[in-house]
């Protein structure tokens with residue numbers, strides 16, 4: 001029988017997350033306190049995060065148990081299916097075998113609840129009653145709203161103003177799950193009030209919204225901050241994706257030659273590739289290619305510098321060593337494709353620096369073209385973010401057509417695009433514009449990087 005999808009049973013939801021820190025050939029660069037220039041301590045992070053997550057952030061244990069309460073909620077949508085994209089292979093007329101791991105089946109429609117649920121759980125367990133966070137287009141805000149609701153916690157979401165105005169549906173989703181969502185910059189924080197005083201029409205940015213959410217957390221009793229990507233513990237929680245996919249590929253009798261995903265802050269793709277990167281680090285899969293895709297409008301990995309930088313615009317977060325476009329970077333408003341964060345997960349940056357990963361950036365028209373090609377073959381309508389990875393799969397599949405090689409290509413398919421139809425409309429109507437970030441703008445933004453280590 002020709003299978004279309006490989007489904008695992010609920011019993012096969014992983015019982016532990018995989019921590020790559022145990023297997024890195026050299027340790028991650030330390031996170032630095034901006035005031036002292038010294039590595040931060042758990043106490044420095046305690047106002048922001050519960051101790052369990054701070055421990056996970058620096059843990060060197062290879063396997064970390066997934067709490068039974070979290071696994072029980074995962075059962076709502078996990079294990080997620082792994083599809084063999086036979087119709088797409090045919091449409092591309094390629095000998096390549098293409099698989100995709102589909103995270104769009106979760107209630108919010110992406111991979112993000114894998115960590116939102118875990119974060120709400122640990123906060124609740126340590127006595128918190130409320131979480132504050134930022135969101136861009138609303139995928140993370142809606143995922144945390146979903147997670148908080150399951151644990152009876154309040155949730156306050158600072159949503160980047162331009163998205164709040166242009167994309168109301170995710171806000172409505174957050175409110176349906178009981179969260180409060182305000183446009184950022186907002187009058188609810190000092191950071192927000194300062195920005196509004198200077199520029200009442202500010203369209204906001206992710207970095208600015210992070211500053212607001214951080215301030216909210218440290219000034220409200222019973223409240224912590226929650227981040228949906230970038231940090232080690234977030235990537236850790238997402239490894240359920242890759243652990244399941246590995247098992248599913250075993251069932252199919254395949255091992256990938258190429259794995260491809262999109263990187264915004266890096267969490268979904270790292271969650272997918274980390275269990276495979278382990279094989280590469282250990283030498284059992286030396287030829288495995290791991291390709292990260294990003295946007296030419298926000299090319300952190302392909303054009304940023306590997307430096308210490310702040311995670312937010314107001315310079316309040318600890319300093320992370322990452323490929324960055326500078327903490328003041330705001331992507332061009334014509335860019336519709338998500339993946340807008342100025343920095344990148346330190347784990348991804350470290351592995352990129354070690355030569356374990358490749359990276360490529362695409363323009364949005366070619367990305368949407370590939371997404372439409374995919375939707376017409378497989379049916380599912382991709383979010384703009386994984387559409388970048390879909391473009392890379394098309395390129396690799398066409399190379400296989402040239403060479404006649406039947407490579408196994410696996411796509412990390414992070415979520416659906418049901419709330420991004422306006423972007424599809426622009427593309428289909430021929431109104432979408434490509435955007436290449438000018439080199440001067442990158443150089444300008446990078447001048448503001450903080451100095452670390454003298």
Ligand SMILES: *Cc1c(COP(=O)(O)O)cnc(C)c1O
Nearest residue numbers: 229264265266267268385414415
């Ligand atoms: C948020 C999001 C991303 C980008 O975030 P990462 O942390 O890089 O995974 C990608 N795809 C979807 C569907 C998202 O919602």
